[in-house]
Amino acid sequence: MSIKQLAEYLGLSKSTVSRALNGYSDVNSDTRLKVLEAAKILRYKANPTAQRLASGRSKNIGIILPANDRMFVSSAFSKVLASASELLIEHGYQLIVTTISSLQDEQKVYMDFISSGLVDGLFIVRTRHNDPRITLLKVHNFPYVCLGYESGYQEDRFVDVDNQHAFYQLTQRQINARHQRIAFLNGPVQLTLAMAREQGYLQAMREATLKVDKNYLLYGELTERDAIEMTKQLMALAVPPTCILCADDAMALGAIVACEKLGYQPGVDIAIAGYGNYEHSQYNKPSITTLDYDTHAVGEQMSQLILNQLEGQTFATQNWHKASIIIRESDLFEEKFNA
Incomplete structure (x- = not known):
C-alpha cells in the first residue's frame, strides 16, 4: 500500500497523512491517532527510498x-x-x-x-x-x-x-569517611568530562582544606591498562594514598587489579571508586562503588x-x-x- 492509497482510504490529503506519520506537531492529536491506527490495521510501511528522495534527506x-x-x-x-x-x-x-x-x-x-x-x-x-x-x-x-x-x-x-557535581559528591564521601590522602586517576586532560570531574574533586578537597598532592592527580586513557600503571606509580610513593577515585569504572577495575598485585586488599586496605556503573562493576570482587546516571x-x-x-x-x-x-x-x- 502506498501513502497515496492510505490517504484516499482516510479521506485526507497525502501531505497530512505524511506529516502525521512523521510526528509533526502541526497535526492535531486526533488526526495523528486516526492515521497511525489505520496504518497499523492496513499494514502500511513507508518506502524509505521514496521518503529520502521526496525530502532530500538521508534520514x-x-x-x-x-x-x-x-x-x-x-x-x-x-x-x-x-x-x-x-x-x-x-x-x-x-x-x-x-x-x-x-x-x-x-x-x-x-x-x-x-x-x-x-x-x-x-x-x-x-x-x-x-x-x-x-x-x-x-x-x-x-x-x-x-x-x-x-x-x-x-x-x-x-x-x-553534571560531572563536576558528581565527583564533588564522590570526593566528599571519602572526606566524610576521614580520608585525607585521596588520589584521582583522571581521563585525558583535553576532554571536557575530565576537566569537569577534576574540578569537582578539587572543589571538595579545597573546601575540606586538604592538600592536593600533585603526585595524586594523574591522567591517562579511560582503560584498565593505564589505570594499572598509574596505580603502581601512586602506591610506590613514600606516602601513598588511602583512597583512589577513578574517572571511569574500567579505570577502577585496573586500580583494583594493581592494588591486589601489590598486596593491598581493596575495600579493606584501600578505598577505590569509579564512574559509569558498568555491568562488571556489581559482579567484580570486590564490587565497585561507582557513580550511576x-x-x-x-x-x-x-x-x-x-x-x-x-x-x-x-x-x-x-x-x-x-x-x-x-x-x-x-x-x-x-x-x-x-x-
Whole structure:
C-alpha cells in the first residue's frame, strides 16, 4: 500500500497523512491517532527510498568514534546509544556508527560527512576543550548535538551529566569517611568530562582544606591498562594514598587489579571508586562503588535535540543529568587507613 492509497482510504490529503506519520506537531492529536491506527490495521510501511528522495534527506544521524576508544564498547555508553537509536527509529531515522583511525585526518573525515549527504546530523562525543569538530560544524551550519559540555555551548546543542557535581559528591564521601590522602586517576586532560570531574574533586578537597598532592592527580586513557600503571606509580610513593577515585569504572577495575598485585586488599586496605556503573562493576570482587546516571534519558535527550533541529519538533529539553553514588564493597575501609 502506498501513502497515496492510505490517504484516499482516510479521506485526507497525502501531505497530512505524511506529516502525521512523521510526528509533526502541526497535526492535531486526533488526526495523528486516526492515521497511525489505520496504518497499523492496513499494514502500511513507508518506502524509505521514496521518503529520502521526496525530502532530500538521508534520514540518518551519524556518530564517529576513534577505532581504539574503549568508550565504544562500555556498557553505559552502549546503553546511551541504544536509547538514542530507539527514539530516532520511532521518527524514521537511523543511527549510523562508524570509526576513525589515528592515521586519518579528523577534519577531513567530518568534512566528508558534511558534504556527502550520507547523514543529516551528527552526534559529537568525548568533547574537547575548544573542539575543532564543533567549530567546523558551526561554520557549515550542520546540525549536531554534543554528549559533553564546555562553556559557550548552546542549550539546544548539548546533553551532559553534571560531572563536576558528581565527583564533588564522590570526593566528599571519602572526606566524610576521614580520608585525607585521596588520589584521582583522571581521563585525558583535553576532554571536557575530565576537566569537569577534576574540578569537582578539587572543589571538595579545597573546601575540606586538604592538600592536593600533585603526585595524586594523574591522567591517562579511560582503560584498565593505564589505570594499572598509574596505580603502581601512586602506591610506590613514600606516602601513598588511602583512597583512589577513578574517572571511569574500567579505570577502577585496573586500580583494583594493581592494588591486589601489590598486596593491598581493596575495600579493606584501600578505598577505590569509579564512574559509569558498568555491568562488571556489581559482579567484580570486590564490587565497585561507582557513580550511576540515567543512560536512557541521556540518549533519548540527544535524539530529541537533533529532531528539534531537523524536524521542527518541540521536545522539552533537559541539558543536565545528575549522577548518584552506588555504594558497594570497594571503598569500604577500616580506621587504620588514617592512623
